[in-house]
Amino acid sequence: xxxxxxxxxxxxVEREFGHAPEKLWRALTxxxxxxxxxxxxxFQPVLxxxxxxxxxWGVVACRVTEVEPNQKLAYTWExxxxxxxxxxxxxxxxxxxxxxxxxxxxxxxxxxxxQGAKFGxxxxxxxxxxxxxxxx
Amino acid sequence: xxxxxxVLFKTLADPTRRAIFxxxxxxxxxxxAALTAQAGVSQPAVSKHLGVLKQAGLVxxxxxxxxxHYRSQPAAxxxxxxxxxxxxxxxxxxxDDLEQLLKRMDx
Numbered sequence: 001x002x003x004x005x006x007x008x009x010x011x012x013v014e015r016e017f018g019h020a021p022e023k024l025w026r027a028l029t030x031x032x033x034x035x036x037x038x039x040x041x042x043f044q045p046v047l048x049x050x051x052x053x054x055x056x057w058g059v060v061a062c063r064v065t066e067v068e069p070n071q072k073l074a075y076t077w078e079x080x081x082x083x084x085x086x087x088x089x090x091x092x093x094x095x096x097x098x099x100x101x102x103x104x105x106x107x108x109x110x111x112x113x114x115q116g117a118k119f120g121x122x123x124x125x126x127x128x129x130x131x132x133x134x135x136x
Numbered sequence: 137x138x139x140x141x142x143v144l145f146k147t148l149a150d151p152t153r154r155a156i157f158x159x160x161x162x163x164x165x166x167x168x169a170a171l172t173a174q175a176g177v178s179q180p181a182v183s184k185h186l187g188v189l190k191q192a193g194l195v196x197x198x199x200x201x202x203x204x205h206y207r208s209q210p211a212a213x214x215x216x217x218x219x220x221x222x223x224x225x226x227x228x229x230x231x232d233d234l235e236q237l238l239k240r241m242d243x
Binding site (some may be wrong): 009010011013015017019020023024026027033036037038099101103105 | 219220222223224227228230231233235236237238241243
């Protein structure tokens with residue numbers, strides 16, 4: 001999945017949740033719920049809607065590109081000089097719902113990779129430090 | 137790669153160890169004595185940190201007379217600098233928070 005700089009890069013995270021797709025859909029699409037697990041936002045499940053995800057390290061500029069209630073949601077994700085698309089797929093399973101997140105990055109070049117690395121890793125390490133502290 | 141990842145995180149999660157690594161990145165090759173003068177911990181403690189950094193591939197040592205010189209290997213950080221790895225870590229932790237939220241929500 002990790003390709004060289006000139007190619008598209010993608011990240012996939014999948015997890016099964018013991019909850020109905022409808023409930024996951026609410027968590028993925030209602031702004032006050034999105035704020036609880038992702039970032040503060042002005043999201044609306046409307047095709048073409050532009051919204052921002054805000055964190056203390058900056059803003060992710062997004063635009064809704066796909067809305068299929070309880071099944072699929074996609075939006076563009078522009079942050080740290082890298083443009084990408086985040087696609088959520090909800091599939092009913094025997095125990096609840098299989099949630100799949102795929103993020104595909106475009107137009108990577110040296111400068112963008114550098115910027116991403118420069119801003120990304122200290123923050124990432126800081127959050128990892130907190131996480132490890134909680135695990136101890 | 138997950139193992140490399142874990143090792144790097146565990147190695148750099150310690151603030152003193154990270155400070156030693158950052159100093160080597162910033163100021164170039166240093167002796168243990170020079171590092172100790174700035175680290176705020178004892179020489180054996182600095183040596184121990186350097187040993188862990190060396191295990192993780194983050195520093196290299198060179199013997200010169202009675203002195204051991206250390207230099208950083210920032211290339212060892214590559215897995216952390218990689219966009220894919222960064223985002224995978226980001227989303228894994230978002231999924232954790234989502235799971236917690238779902239438990240709190242009504243059906």
